[in-house]
Amino acid sequence: MPQFAYKARRRSGEVVQGVLDVADRGAALAQIERLGMFPVMVDGSKAAAAAATSAERPKDKPAAGAVLPAAFRNMRRKRKPKLQEIATFTQQLANLLKSGMPLTVALASMAHLESKGIPSEVSKELKQDVMEGRSLSDAMSKQPNIFSDLYVNMVRAGEQSGALYEVLRRLADHYEKFAEVQAKFVAALIYPAIVAFVGIGIVIFFMTFMLPRFMKVFEGLKVQLPWATRMLMGVSNAFSTYWWLGLLVIIAAVVVWKRYRATEHGRRRIDAWKMNAPVIGKAVRLNIFGQFARTLATLLINGVPVLTALKITEEIMPNSMVKQAIAKTREEVTDGKTIAQPLAHSKLFPQLMIDLLKIGEETGDVPGALQNIAETYESELGIQLRVMTNLIEPIMIIVMAVGVGLLLFAILQAMFTITSSINRG
Numbered sequence: 241m242p243q244f245a246y247k248a249r250r251r252s253g254e255v256v257q258g259v260l261d262v263a264d265r266g267a268a269l270a271q272i273e274r275l276g277m278f279p280v281m282v283d284g285s286k287a288a289a290a291a292a293t294s295a296e297r298p299k300d301k302p303a304a305g306a307v308l309p310a311a312f313r314n315m316r317r318k319r320k321p322k323l324q325e326i327a328t329f330t331q332q333l334a335n336l337l338k339s340g341m342p343l344t345v346a347l348a349s350m351a352h353l354e355s356k357g358i359p360s361e362v363s364k365e366l367k368q369d370v371m372e373g374r375s376l377s378d379a380m381s382k383q384p385n386i387f388s389d390l391y392v393n394m395v396r397a398g399e400q401s402g403a404l405y406e407v408l409r410r411l412a413d414h415y416e417k418f419a420e421v422q423a424k425f426v427a428a429l430i431y432p433a434i435v436a437f438v439g440i441g442i443v444i445f446f447m448t449f450m451l452p453r454f455m456k457v458f459e460g461l462k463v464q465l466p467w468a469t470r471m472l473m474g475v476s477n478a479f480s481t482y483w484w485l486g487l488l489v490i491i492a493a494v495v496v497w498k499r500y501r502a503t504e505h506g507r508r509r510i511d512a513w514k515m516n517a518p519v520i521g522k523a524v525r526l527n528i529f530g531q532f533a534r535t536l537a538t539l540l541i542n543g544v545p546v547l548t549a550l551k552i553t554e555e556i557m558p559n560s561m562v563k564q565a566i567a568k569t570r571e572e573v574t575d576g577k578t579i580a581q582p583l584a585h586s587k588l589f590p591q592l593m594i595d596l597l598k599i600g601e602e603t604g605d606v607p608g609a610l611q612n613i614a615e616t617y618e619s620e621l622g623i624q625l626r627v628m629t630n631l632i633e634p635i636m637i638i639v640m641a642v643g644v645g646l647l648l649f650a651i652l653q654a655m656f657t658i659t660s661s662i663n664r665g
Contacts, residue, residue: 244268248277270371273348320385323422325357327415334408343404344370362386375399389552390535397543407542414538421527421618428523428625432632439640446647451476458654463661469654472647504560511559519631523624528559529593530617532566537610547574561588579606592616 246268247257256277262268268282321329329350336346347367351360362383369379377396380387387395391411398407455473458465465473479486500506514524532553539549547570554566565586572582580597583589593613600609 245281245283246272247281248272273344273367273371321357323415323419326386326391327412327419329358330408330415331412334405334412337405337408343376358386376404389555390539393544393548393552394539394542401543410538410542414534417534417614417618418531421530421621424622424625425523425527428629428632431629432636435633435636435640439636439643442640443643443647447476447479451651452480454651454654458658463658466650466653466657468646468650469657472650507560511561515559515561519628523621523628526617526621526624528557528562529589530614530621532557532562533593533610533617534614537607537614540607540610546579550579565589 242261242263244260244262244265245257246260260268260271262271265282272282333346333350336349337343341349344367347363347370350363351367365383366376366379369382370376375396377392377399380395381392394407394411395404398404401407451472455476458469458473501510515521515528517524535553535556536549539552540546544552550566550570550573554563554570557563557566565583565588568586569579569582573579578598578601580594580601583597584591584594596609596613596616597606600606603609
């Protein structure tokens with residue numbers, strides 16, 4: 241078998257040389273990359289091989305991440321990456337391919353970049369699978385916790401059309417959009433959550449620390465206290481004495497809620513309530529409609545067959561009622577109907593969305609129509625989230641003001657009663 245002398249660079253920057261017994265130069269390059277090194281020179285001449293024979297052959301050093309405990313690495317792998325992390329990983333890979341790098345070299349570089357949230361081992365395994373002859377989409381399908389069906393099918397469509405870079409760029413944009421919407425939801429809920437947390441903390445502090453001290457003063461004076469103060473003292477006593485019972489009630493309520501949500505009936509009832517809830521219901525609907533249109537448009541633009549695109553869209557929808565409507569639509573599309581007709585029959589999707597989709601079907605530009613729908617509802621969602629925040633903030637403030645006011649009223653009423661009793665005495 242031919243011998244190939246080589247020089248390669250380890251990740252530490254150290255240059256090593258040696259000889260490989262392989263069939264051809266391509267196999268030599270593959271073997272060097274498999275050892276976790278970057279080839280600098282590969283020479284198949286006998287003189288070069290003989291000169292390199294005396295040099296020490298490289299020893300296969302463990303990867304930088306291999307020194308980590310196996311349990312820690314597995315924990316990192318099991319954590320599902322955030323949308324923004326997937327978008328960053330995808331954009332980095334697209335940029336490397338755009339620069340002219342072969343796929344295996346680009347994946348090797350990704351292992352060094354190590355995008356936040358996606359361990360370097362993922363890129364290494366992808367590179368290894370591609371070097372063994374698998375397609376990138378097949379390699380990604382082996383890691384469903386990282387790459388969803390939507391991701392894998394779009395990459396497969398890009399491979400088949402020879403436009404992998406363009407598909408990866410669109411995927412990055414797709415996840416960027418979803419991450420942006422998610423960030424808007426989080427931002428809209430941060431302020432109310434902080435107000436609620438602080439308010440609950442104040443009430444707990446008052447009921448467990450401040451009120452018992454007032455109670456000792458009131459009991460020593462032997463004065464008939466007002467009903468509001470007596471009621472507050474009873475709540476404080478119950479809170480201090482039977483706190484464990486309240487904890488058990490909360491745990492039981494959480495367990496019952498989870499079990500109810502796990503049933504088909506419960507899931508449908510909860511999803512229906514979310515879509516029709518006051519204040520937040522409209523935002524939930526706009527998010528679902530925008531997510532549906534954006535996902536389906538992205539899949540269709542990249543050449544995924546319509547039935548497969550509907551199936552993938554159905555799987556990623558967060559609402560069971562919408563899932564059922566898409567499943568019914570997929571069945572009717574199989575029978576030759578358009579997408580708009582069964583969606584209209586479901587009574588879930590707004591008429592504007594149905595009308596825009598019908599126009600897209602008539603003009604032969606369904607992906608374009610879906611993109612317009614997604615942009616419309618994402619824009620409306622941004623406005624609705626601002627409205628929702630503006631409504632929730634004063635409501636939270638009023639609720640907390642009323643709660644604190646009642647506490648102060650009970651204490652002040654007792655103090656006035658005691659003062660009056662002393663004055664009469």
